[in-house]
Amino acid sequence: MLTNKGSARKHLIALVGFGTVAQGLCKILIEKRDTLKRDHHFEFEIVAVSTRSRGTMFHPAGLSLSSLNYLSQNDTPFVENVKDWDAEEMIRESNATVVVELSHTNLVDAEPALTHCRTAFKTGKHIISGNKGPAALAYSEMKGLARKRGCAFLNEATVLSGTPTLSFFHSALKGNQISGLRGVLNGTTNFILSEMESGSSYDDALQQAETLGYLEADPSADIDGYDAQAKLAILASELFDLTIELGDIKREGISAITQVHIEEARREDKRWKLIASLSVRDDKIIAQIRPEKLALSDPLAQVNGTLNAITFSTDLLGDVTITGPGAGGVETGYAVLSDLLTLNEGVFA
Amino acid sequence: MLTNKGSARKHLIALVGFGTVAQGLCKILIEKRDTLKRDHHFEFEIVAVSTRSRGTMFHPAGLSLSSLNYLSQNDTPFVENVKDWDAEEMIRESNATVVVELSHTNLVDAEPALTHCRTAFKTGKHIISGNKGPAALAYSEMKGLARKRGCAFLNEATVLSGTPTLSFFHSALKGNQISGLRGVLNGTTNFILSEMESGSSYDDALQQAETLGYLEADPSADIDGYDAQAKLAILASELFDLTIELGDIKREGISAITQVHIEEARREDKRWKLIASLSVRDDKIIAQIRPEKLALSDPLAQVNGTLNAITFSTDLLGDVTITGPGAGGVETGYAVLSDLLTLNEGVFA
Numbered sequence: 001m002l003t004n005k006g007s008a009r010k011h012l013i014a015l016v017g018f019g020t021v022a023q024g025l026c027k028i029l030i031e032k033r034d035t036l037k038r039d040h041h042f043e044f045e046i047v048a049v050s051t052r053s054r055g056t057m058f059h060p061a062g063l064s065l066s067s068l069n070y071l072s073q074n075d076t077p078f079v080e081n082v083k084d085w086d087a088e089e090m091i092r093e094s095n096a097t098v099v100v101e102l103s104h105t106n107l108v109d110a111e112p113a114l115t116h117c118r119t120a121f122k123t124g125k126h127i128i129s130g131n132k133g134p135a136a137l138a139y140s141e142m143k144g145l146a147r148k149r150g151c152a153f154l155n156e157a158t159v160l161s162g163t164p165t166l167s168f169f170h171s172a173l174k175g176n177q178i179s180g181l182r183g184v185l186n187g188t189t190n191f192i193l194s195e196m197e198s199g200s201s202y203d204d205a206l207q208q209a210e211t212l213g214y215l216e217a218d219p220s221a222d223i224d225g226y227d228a229q230a231k232l233a234i235l236a237s238e239l240f241d242l243t244i245e246l247g248d249i250k251r252e253g254i255s256a257i258t259q260v261h262i263e264e265a266r267r268e269d270k271r272w273k274l275i276a277s278l279s280v281r282d283d284k285i286i287a288q289i290r291p292e293k294l295a296l297s298d299p300l301a302q303v304n305g306t307l308n309a310i311t312f313s314t315d316l317l318g319d320v321t322i323t324g325p326g327a328g329g330v331e332t333g334y335a336v337l338s339d340l341l342t343l344n345e346g347v348f349a
Numbered sequence: 350m351l352t353n354k355g356s357a358r359k360h361l362i363a364l365v366g367f368g369t370v371a372q373g374l375c376k377i378l379i380e381k382r383d384t385l386k387r388d389h390h391f392e393f394e395i396v397a398v399s400t401r402s403r404g405t406m407f408h409p410a411g412l413s414l415s416s417l418n419y420l421s422q423n424d425t426p427f428v429e430n431v432k433d434w435d436a437e438e439m440i441r442e443s444n445a446t447v448v449v450e451l452s453h454t455n456l457v458d459a460e461p462a463l464t465h466c467r468t469a470f471k472t473g474k475h476i477i478s479g480n481k482g483p484a485a486l487a488y489s490e491m492k493g494l495a496r497k498r499g500c501a502f503l504n505e506a507t508v509l510s511g512t513p514t515l516s517f518f519h520s521a522l523k524g525n526q527i528s529g530l531r532g533v534l535n536g537t538t539n540f541i542l543s544e545m546e547s548g549s550s551y552d553d554a555l556q557q558a559e560t561l562g563y564l565e566a567d568p569s570a571d572i573d574g575y576d577a578q579a580k581l582a583i584l585a586s587e588l589f590d591l592t593i594e595l596g597d598i599k600r601e602g603i604s605a606i607t608q609v610h611i612e613e614a615r616r617e618d619k620r621w622k623l624i625a626s627l628s629v630r631d632d633k634i635i636a637q638i639r640p641e642k643l644a645l646s647d648p649l650a651q652v653n654g655t656l657n658a659i660t661f662s663t664d665l666l667g668d669v670t671i672t673g674p675g676a677g678g679v680e681t682g683y684a685v686l687s688d689l690l691t692l693n694e695g696v697f698a
Contacts, residue, residue: 028524028665032524035526036524040523040524162665162666163666163669164521164522164666164669167520167521168517168520168521168671171516171517171520171521172513172516172517172520172521172687173513174389174687174690175377175381175385175389175683175686175687175690176683177384296645297651297653299648299651299652299672301651302646302648302650302651303648304646316377316511316679316680316682316683316686317511317512317513317673317674317680317683318673318674318680319673320512320513320671320672320673320674321670321671321672321673322517322669322670322671322672323648323669323670323671323672324666324667324668324669324670325666325667325669330665331665331666331667333665334524334525334665334666337524337665338521338523338524341523341524345696347694
């Protein structure tokens with residue numbers, strides 16, 4: 001069994017945003033406090049939480065369990081440990097050692113998350129982001145600022161929700177050269193396509209996805225492939241250390257797919273999937289998102305519902321595929337925990 | 350990108366056995382010497398190679414490229430740097446820091462590999478084993494001896510050939526509690542079943558597997574599930590720190606499956622797979638190997654040819670599956686490299 005040989009220290013966590021992912025993370029951290037300490041020498045306190053509508057809570061020694069439970073079970077303004085700070089001030093002024101950025105993703109200018117990250121690095125705090133904006137739009141700048149301050153900039157939660165893709169790449173595939181990847185990177189569109197396979201119309205499936213809370217605030221982010229586009233940009237940076245502009249990733253969503261297409265594919269023993277692909281040749285990236293009609297024997301054709309999957313093309317192992325959850329508060333919360341454990345081991349740069 | 354912060358030092362490697370896996374490993378090490386140094390601060394020399402029929406080669410400063418090429422391209426006795434040592438003596442007397450144990454797997458008493466491992470630990474050398482014997486039959490003893498001497502006992506190459514399963518579990522799933530697993534763990538039987546799906550008789554498929562070099566020296570190891578049984582025992586130790594005797598793993602092979610069964614399954618939209626499963630309840634392991642008729646929608650039903658796959662049932666992520674190669678010299682050689690890099694990082698216990 002591998003063990004962490006890094007020096008144990010206590011991580012003081014500040015959360016920007018308190019939606020389903022932050023709540024999932026808190027649930028895990030609270031339930032696993034003892035095993036995380038025993039098995040991973042990981043100790044923490046959540047010292048601050050800042051939200052747009054409910055205010056900011058802060059306690060330098062850590063918010064109490066009852067405060068965190070209150071946070072999870074209510075959506076009224078905070079009543080204990082209230083602090084007159086916005087997120088910026090919380091990042092700057094609190095004693096947090098690591099900021100978990102979980103505000104809404106903005107793929108136009110990445111704000112306010114981008115400013116949050118800059119402030120965190122300026123004040124020597126690590127960033128773990130579940131927000132795709134900073135990594136998709138400003139990876140190089142972020143990584144540069146982080147390095148300069150000896151800080152981490154970790155993004156596991158931005159790619160395949162909870163499925164530990166970046167960790168898999170950095171740890172389990174080490175030593176391989178990757179020439180490309182193909183994946184089902186968006187759980188919501190995959191859910192919609194799977195519902196349509198089961199007979200739903202596009203509109204009904206979309207409605208169902210909304211009811212279940214799978215849709216982004218702006219549904220177009222999922223449906224039209226912007227979410228997958230951002231994920232590909234992040235993968236390009238993480239896997240290849242190469243920058244690609246979002247606009248340089250060809251993008252086609254699923255809104256033109258109808259029951260006629262679904263039926264036609266079925267007759268051909270095929271299935272529609274929104275496929276994100278990326279390949280690298282001579283340090284140049286070619287990336288695109290588009291619906292593809294896959295043979296049922298294609299492993300990605302069997303990735304149904306909100307599952308996600310990614311196939312890495314490697315020089316030593318050929319294709320290696322990882323399949324796992326593509327949505328969910330606890331699942332995505334786990335990705336943040338995974339980054340916290342990476343931080344704890346001190347193996348980042 | 351993650352980087353290794355451990356202190357760089359040169360690993361002096363001794364190989365026990367020089368079959369396809371050792372040759373695959375050497376090919377990778379020689380081709381990637383520069384990138385392994387640059388990207389992973391990993392430096393090495395292969396100082397010794399011992400075989401049963403060709404003798405032992407040794408040079409304390411490292412065997413030359415031409416010697417290693419000679420090794421790979423000939424099966425005549427060694428001509429350069431010949432040393433009058435058997436494997437035991439090589440392990441004891443050479444200046445190796447790590448012994449890569451790649452002699453033939455013996456699931457009766459694990460010899461001679463077991464003695465090789467004991468000698469290595471006694472003389473303070475790490476063991477990386479591609480031989481399933483020591484880990485399947487004597488994991489606790491091996492791990493105990495290794496710990497006592499501050500040595501590693503690493504077994505990535507024993508489970509899913511090149512697919513980095515243990516590394517995935519230890520690194521990418523860290524923090525999860527695993528309640529069980531299901532997998533296609535034997536590439537050869539999976540190849541035979543896939544050939545039978547394509548119309549071959551059992552005998553023809555078996556013959557084909559032999560021609561392609563997929564069968565173990567004793568075909569029964571594959572066909573009757575002994576290989577998968579050993580892999581499950583290793584997984585029980587690695588994942589759950591629990592010991593299970595091989596005899597306590599229920600085992601049924603594929604030799605009773607005929608074209609009649611294959612056809613019957615096809616009519617039901619199903620497919621036969623040799624499934625290894627393991628679950629843990631109250632620290633008690635239940636493990637078995639048996640052919641199962643899977644619905645085509647089951648992700649494991651789509652794992653064809655010599656591919657392997659394993660699905661981990663986790664508390665935070667639900668099911669997470671990894672799929673990759675289950676055979677091949679370079680592929681399995683990669684698993685040894687993966688362990689060498691783990692050793693280099695110093696994160697083992």
